[in-house]
Amino acid sequence: MHSVIEKTVLAGSISMLKVEAPMVVREAKPGQFVVVRLDEFSERIPLTICDMDKDKGTITMIIQEAGRSTKDLCSLNPGDSIMDVLGPLGNPSQIKKFGTVVMIGGGVGSAELLTVVRALKEAGNRVITILGARNRDLIILEETFRGLADEVIVTTDDGSYGDKGLVTDALANLFKRGEKIDRIICCGPLPMMRAVTETSRPKAIPITVSLNAILLDATGMCGSCRCTVAGKTRFSCVDGPEFDGYQVDFDELLLRNKRFLGEEKKAMDV
């Protein structure tokens, strides 16, 4: 059992949980994730490790209510516990000195950038962070990013905060102002990652996207998380979660991620 140590509600539907996971934290590196199962009846769902405390043996996860299992997790409070936490999983992010790195987070996807921004700064990079969301409430961790990155740009679809527009507009502005960008790292909803990839393609700047396929065992056994990258079937649990954005078949993954929509609705009614 993994006790919830701390809970912060970041927005109406987004919660941050700090959880005891001493075994997970030992080897955890930036960009990795865990699979949690709240209780015997729950699904196994993947969550990014968005912060960790190696001394105290805790990890922090940010969860947005999207279905039954995420809603149940968001309802937890300090003192409650999670039955199973497996990890760290997935290949860690590549951390080295690239030069200038633009890190783009969409909504709750921003959470996944946190450990990576920190590590890339330590490795001597200049980091520009773009945080985008539908509206002001869904912009998370802005202050934390401001304390870490060299520049933080915020965009909202409705203009309720920061620049009105999409993260791709902010990226295009960076291109326009002549910013020499060595790498783009992007995490968020699939349509956003697809759009960022297409915006970047003419510039051919290396781009890494973090895919959120539907996982099951997450240990390289079942093939639920398969996606097409460079025309080949790859498995995001062991080959990913990060892939070269230019090679990802986003359209296919978008459809695949909707494959249990009907069942997800049914589970919400229980």
Place this chain on the structure above:
Amino acid sequence: MANIPRQKQPCREPSGRSRDFKEVALGFTPEQAVLEAKRCMSCKKKPCCNGCPVGIDIPGFIELIAKRDFAGAARKIKERNNLPAICGRVCPQEIQCEFNCVLAARKEPIAIGALERFVADWEADHPGQGDRVNVAAAVKDRGAKVAVVGAGPAGLTAAADLAKYGYMVTLFESLTSSGGVLRYGIPEFRLPKTILDRETEYVKSLGVEIRYNILIGRTITVEGLFKDGYRAVFIGTGAGLPNFLGIPGENLNGVYSANEFLTRVNLMHAYEFPVYKTPVRIGERVAVVGAGNTAMDCVRVAKRLGAKDAMIIYRRSAREAPARRAEIEHAGEEGIEFRFLTAPLSIEGSDKGEVRSMTCMKMELGEADSSGRRRPLPVKGSEYTMPVDTVIIAIGQGPNPLIPLTTKGINTDPKNGEVVVDKDYMTSMKGVFAGGDITVGEGTVIAAMGAGKRAAAAIDRYLKALT
């Protein structure tokens, strides 16, 4: 005793069983078991024993059954086999011990598998009378620490034997419960989870500590295990990423690998959705590609989940199907359709990416190929398209990639990624052993158990030579 016919295990009626997940085969009554045991001629050469990968004294335990000493029979089996209730259910006895039985020549070999199962179940029903002695307490001074990775058939067997040798054994499992493929792969109606839990308890009673939710390679690296004081490591992480056909439409919604489909149902209880929250969706018409035991499990599960039509698609003929005959027969009785000599060409979907149909081609058998089986050849102009809602690909899988991926120094076969081991099951990394489907396994539970057993003996020799 030649006048006694081979006893048949009673089975539930197909009409009743094909809509639920309760066990199909019911096991011998004590009277049947004794009758069957009396058929054994106790021949001197014991050819049956040569067919057993874990080396059970088969005539020995059968003789005890004939004398109605069921507790003694249980002890006799457990001298060699830690998991008899499982083996009695899922071993392919017809190509192993029973194949070698002298009575097999008259098509009536002793029903060794059913007898093994009977003894194991009898023991569970009569606590304290069999071998449920506290072996853990018997071993006072435990020796070196040994790590076993993966609580499937190979790992459970290796861990149990290593504990019996007197080592401090920790068994690491990445999932939330024991059994590996025995739990996520084999359905309840063929191997009830209570049986698996019972056998796991026995392994624990030998002194094995099981730690769940630990993925070796990620949570703890193999090097990390040595740093934590383990003197040897056995890797039994089994089969991994599923093979696909490489035909158009395989990533459509409604196409599952056998592993995904079975894991959703067996491990995550999707058949009890939405009480259990992991979904599985199958629709009305389900096509399972392949004809091994896993394919039979998939198609029979699909039927139980409510598929109107559930069928096997296989490019060779019934003769070449690798599944056990009994499984094919059981599937047939439950209304499964078999389309042999049929190869899938493509899967077609809707604009929402959902499976709608599958296009197949008829095949005919040509000359024998390198596997000794007749090669299927396409019949020109025989293509046809049929409506399906779900396609399950059950054509095998590669070894689990995770430990080779995360461990420097463990060599794999460049062709297929299998971990390479020497005759003592040692990998290219000193003190690290491997067996079962992570190596060049034979893909059966009992072969993995045999490898686990021999590897445990090799680890014992290795550790003794070190000191």
